[in-house]
Amino acid sequence: MTSSLNLWLIPVLPLAGAAINGFLGKRSSRTAVSTIGLVFPGAAFAWALSVAFRFSSLPQIPYQEYVAHWIRSGSFSVDFALYLDQLSLVMLLVVTGVGFLIHIYSVGYMWDDPSYYRFFSYLNLFMFFMLTLVLANNYLVMFIGWEGVGLASYLLIGFWFTKDSAASAGKKAFIVNRIGDFGFLIGLFLIIQHFGSLNFVEVFDQVRPITPETAGAGLLTAIGILLMVGACGKSAQIPLYVWLPDAMEGPTPVSALIHAATMVTAGVYMVSRSHMVFERAPMSLTVVAIIGTLTALFAATIGIAQTDIKKVLAYSTVSQLGYMFMACGVGAFSAGIFHLMTHAFFKGLLFLAAGSVIHAVGGEQDMRKMGGLRSYIPWTFLTMLIATLAIAGIPPLAGFWSKDEILWKAFSSEHGSWVYWLIGVITAFITSFYMFRLLFMTFFGDYRGIQVDERGKVHSAHGPDDHAHGEPHESPMVMLIPLMILAFLSLVGGLVGIHNGFEHFLAPVFGAAEVAHGAGETSTGSTELLLMGVSVTVAFAGAILAWVLYVSKPYLPQKVADALNGLYVAVLNKYYIDELYATLFVKPLVEGSTRILWHGVDQKIIDDSINDAADGARHVSDEVRQMQSGNLRSYAGWIAAGSALVIAYMIWFGVGR
Amino acid sequence: MVPLSYYLVLSGILFACGVTGFLIKRNIITIFMSIELMLNGVNLSFVAFAAHWHALAGQIFVFFVMVVAAAESAVGLAIIIAVYRTRETLNVDQVNLLKL
Numbered sequence: 001m002t003s004s005l006n007l008w009l010i011p012v013l014p015l016a017g018a019a020i021n022g023f024l025g026k027r028s029s030r031t032a033v034s035t036i037g038l039v040f041p042g043a044a045f046a047w048a049l050s051v052a053f054r055f056s057s058l059p060q061i062p063y064q065e066y067v068a069h070w071i072r073s074g075s076f077s078v079d080f081a082l083y084l085d086q087l088s089l090v091m092l093l094v095v096t097g098v099g100f101l102i103h104i105y106s107v108g109y110m111w112d113d114p115s116y117y118r119f120f121s122y123l124n125l126f127m128f129f130m131l132t133l134v135l136a137n138n139y140l141v142m143f144i145g146w147e148g149v150g151l152a153s154y155l156l157i158g159f160w161f162t163k164d165s166a167a168s169a170g171k172k173a174f175i176v177n178r179i180g181d182f183g184f185l186i187g188l189f190l191i192i193q194h195f196g197s198l199n200f201v202e203v204f205d206q207v208r209p210i211t212p213e214t215a216g217a218g219l220l221t222a223i224g225i226l227l228m229v230g231a232c233g234k235s236a237q238i239p240l241y242v243w244l245p246d247a248m249e250g251p252t253p254v255s256a257l258i259h260a261a262t263m264v265t266a267g268v269y270m271v272s273r274s275h276m277v278f279e280r281a282p283m284s285l286t287v288v289a290i291i292g293t294l295t296a297l298f299a300a301t302i303g304i305a306q307t308d309i310k311k312v313l314a315y316s317t318v319s320q321l322g323y324m325f326m327a328c329g330v331g332a333f334s335a336g337i338f339h340l341m342t343h344a345f346f347k348g349l350l351f352l353a354a355g356s357v358i359h360a361v362g363g364e365q366d367m368r369k370m371g372g373l374r375s376y377i378p379w380t381f382l383t384m385l386i387a388t389l390a391i392a393g394i395p396p397l398a399g400f401w402s403k404d405e406i407l408w409k410a411f412s413s414e415h416g417s418w419v420y421w422l423i424g425v426i427t428a429f430i431t432s433f434y435m436f437r438l439l440f441m442t443f444f445g446d447y448r449g450i451q452v453d454e455r456g457k458v459h460s461a462h463g464p465d466d467h468a469h470g471e472p473h474e475s476p477m478v479m480l481i482p483l484m485i486l487a488f489l490s491l492v493g494g495l496v497g498i499h500n501g502f503e504h505f506l507a508p509v510f511g512a513a514e515v516a517h518g519a520g521e522t523s524t525g526s527t528e529l530l531l532m533g534v535s536v537t538v539a540f541a542g543a544i545l546a547w548v549l550y551v552s553k554p555y556l557p558q559k560v561a562d563a564l565n566g567l568y569v570a571v572l573n574k575y576y577i578d579e580l581y582a583t584l585f586v587k588p589l590v591e592g593s594t595r596i597l598w599h600g601v602d603q604k605i606i607d608d609s610i611n612d613a614a615d616g617a618r619h620v621s622d623e624v625r626q627m628q629s630g631n632l633r634s635y636a637g638w639i640a641a642g643s644a645l646v647i648a649y650m651i652w653f654g655v656g657r
Numbered sequence: 658m659v660p661l662s663y664y665l666v667l668s669g670i671l672f673a674c675g676v677t678g679f680l681i682k683r684n685i686i687t688i689f690m691s692i693e694l695m696l697n698g699v700n701l702s703f704v705a706f707a708a709h710w711h712a713l714a715g716q717i718f719v720f721f722v723m724v725v726a727a728a729e730s731a732v733g734l735a736i737i738i739a740v741y742r743t744r745e746t747l748n749v750d751q752v753n754l755l756k757l
Binding site for chain 2: 630631632633636637640
């Protein structure tokens, strides 16, 4: 290949930024830190854009770039090498683009934080690992990025580590992710064992001839399910979703970047990247679809009753990720990636706008203490409105196109079923309802926040917003501009999906099956229109219901809650899943570790055996020490006795000749 | 001719006397004399064997032992005098400054 794209620059640039800020940032001024922290990801974004412009003229797609060799062991080899095709290009642009916008936003949001430089260092580090994950040409380099984003996520969730809840939320995220990574790793081992390589091209070349009828299909099912376990951890799906809502302890830009727009979609990316495996193992596809569908519905219902503005968004993220897996599970990978992209726009925007709201009301996150903010922070309101319309699936905003695509595929694809579609539509209704509930509780009605003096509230112990606070105030321009750009993207981002444009763009990656499927759509066009009508109707219905309950008749929600007492309490407490896990897994583990491993094995066996050995040695020494009295005659006596013994031995047994 | 065993028995008795004296006496001069007694007990057995086997090696050993014993007496007595001058005692149990 004559012209190199120098792809390696894209991940390395943020790494350089992370290193500079991490090592030198403490002594630099805030301006210097923000310059470094913005220029490097900005340059990565610019480079990604230039790569995108040159993409169509590439002589060969997928384009591969060799950076350095890493492991060479017999016939097995793993290189640091990069891989660019339509799929990774989309991810690349989303990660660098949305990531860069969120970096800009963070300048405003984190300005007053004492660890400003640390924040940008971590954020850039995250970008490095995420780009490594996206650009890897084999599973092992992908795994580096995979673990690296987990690390960055841990560091950033626990960013305010002096707060106990933040520190434990970070640990929870890390540990739950380990469970998923365990599955991912076993999947990789199976791949190595049976295909002797981790390189995407080589593995998929070997997977291609396998069909569900041939012998290797069971193996592919195992690999697929194990990879899905990994994706469940990273992308917060049932049963490993519990860490994501807690991860909201991190600063809001982190929630936007890592826990909404990019990192949590890594699982979707990985499953899509491995589509060759999943397509040939229908059972693992079904597993993906069921997990995704259930998660979508389950998380959405929890979102209804949450009162913390970020928790609502967190459950919404889990639910939307469920949609993406539903799409992957019915074989509509491009629809999943499409939703991933639009979701990055509008969910990133929702989180940033929520951050702006939190900023405006002085660190308060409880929606019951907000309200009426529309007139105080009009720009935030406008952008949040756009994002809400987008996620609710109101045409022609971004979310409508991608969600409708998923629902249609769930209904019509050969792996799909009307059950998925029905649950998806119900979820869409709930999504629309809780998002408009959030919007109405926050921006409509009267301001319920208690002003200035009463600052000892539970959620107000936040770093950046601890300044003395009067009326809610609009955020600075540096925070508003990213909001506006993302709002624009949420408005028009879905238009690339018209006439299956996005699907055709990704077709070289996901194979001809889907394009052929696309051709069949004309015959079922009326069905598609009908289903589209249904999903738009439920979106509006959700919005109207929220309007009735939270704006026109604000006394109703309490009545409904009272009427559905048991159910409401269960939903409010997130179905007691955390408690269930605590009883089922955490407590037995902690108890077992304490009783058996700590008190039993460690203290009783290991410590005691060592202490006993030492005590025994001391006792023996105490006895033997008596011999060395320092008394000359006793020494002489020992010598004489010893000689007598030796001589007696020689007399009785001879000299041993 | 006196049999070899007589010499050896006498040698053993001398040696045993030396060991016993060394072990039970506290006076350093007596201990010294006991050492000489042991050496001479050994010397006697050397000479007896040399005479018995008609080999000269035993007698040569005796000369060596006597030379070493003489040197040892010279050094030892000098040390004893030095000790007596500083400590005014010849009891070994009281000469214990180097003990822990």
